[in-house]
Amino acid sequence: MRRAVLGAALTLLLAPAAARAAYAPVDRPGPPLSVAAATLAQSLSCTANLASDPREPVLLVSGTTLTPADNFSWTYEPALAALHRPYCALTLPGHEMSDIQVAGEYVVNALRTMHARTGRKVEYVGFSQGGMVGRWALRFWPDTRAMVDDYVGLDPSNHGTLDANVVCSLPCAPSFFQQRRGSRFLGALGSFQETFPGISYSVIYSHTDEVVVPNFGPRALSELSGGGGEIANIAVQHVCPLDVSEHLAMGSYDPVGWALVVDAITHDGVAQAWRISRSVCLHPFMPGVNPLTFPLHMARYGAVVAQQVATYPRVAREPALAPYVFG
Numbered sequence: 460m461r462r463a464v465l466g467a468a469l470t471l472l473l474a475p476a477a478a479r480a481a482y483a484p485v486d487r488p489g490p491p492l493s494v495a496a497a498t499l500a501q502s503l504s505c506t507a508n509l510a511s512d513p514r515e516p517v518l519l520v521s522g523t524t525l526t527p528a529d530n531f532s533w534t535y536e537p538a539l540a541a542l543h544r545p546y547c548a549l550t551l552p553g554h555e556m557s558d559i560q561v562a563g564e565y566v567v568n569a570l571r572t573m574h575a576r577t578g579r580k581v582e583y584v585g586f587s588q589g590g591m592v593g594r595w596a597l598r599f600w601p602d603t604r605a606m607v608d609d610y611v612g613l614d615p616s617n618h619g620t621l622d623a624n625v626v627c628s629l630p631c632a633p634s635f636f637q638q639r640r641g642s643r644f645l646g647a648l649g650s651f652q653e654t655f656p657g658i659s660y661s662v663i664y665s666h667t668d669e670v671v672v673p674n675f676g677p678r679a680l681s682e683l684s685g686g687g688g689e690i691a692n693i694a695v696q697h698v699c700p701l702d703v704s705e706h707l708a709m710g711s712y713d714p715v716g717w718a719l720v721v722d723a724i725t726h727d728g729v730a731q732a733w734r735i736s737r738s739v740c741l742h743p744f745m746p747g748v749n750p751l752t753f754p755l756h757m758a759r760y761g762a763v764v765a766q767q768v769a770t771y772p773r774v775a776r777e778p779a780l781a782p783y784v785f786g
Contacts, residue, residue, distance in 0.1 A: 590615025
């Protein structure tokens, strides 16, 4: 009996190390991209001042079920345009309902393209899955790490969500399977380390997020920890305690989230809650949002989400991990 107990304990101790050893080392060069170069080029739309402006350009990556037009055309894009800030918007395949591993290749190409065209590092800003998928590029294509200055996630699904576990008790979209707690995809994403030296990671999230669940307490699922990059995990309630922004608000019109994003991309290092004026708590919308057209935009925003959830083809299991993931 004693020997059996000791053996079981040893197995438990060794299991995490064995699991980590199965993944590719973090310094192994990434594989060639499998998506056609023309397709990758068409996915990236940039402002005319991308190469001429001396500031680091912003890369906008939308959330699951969405495109940049749905997510940012009435929010972040006009707000950045008002600042004359160069930016690119990245359209990922299948409204981000398909295999996130493939979406990661689009991010790799976007980072390489923007870096090559400007000679500067990129300010990555992503919402929900968009705030997580960039980490797949950084994890498995190490050359991209030197191309990123700030990595900003708005309610990112860094550690999945229990919502996806419920939804995927039946067949569901591929990216929903991959965003389940305990998915093989998330195991590979977080293998060895979550962040990388030289990159400032600002995670901006809401305790009242109903999509990335749970996003409160000591283990909020959006938060990052460890690996060498500078990290700030900031709930909007740290700035405005009465803020009740839900998931879609965080990815669109929330003024506190926007203020923290701007703080991150305009200062060295990570965003800092103490630098944000508490007057932002009195604002109903972030800059760039037109109050007159807001109801229409918000209705369309929600309708796109509902349509994709209802109609996107479902699969019975999580997509297999690509060969490059393994050691």
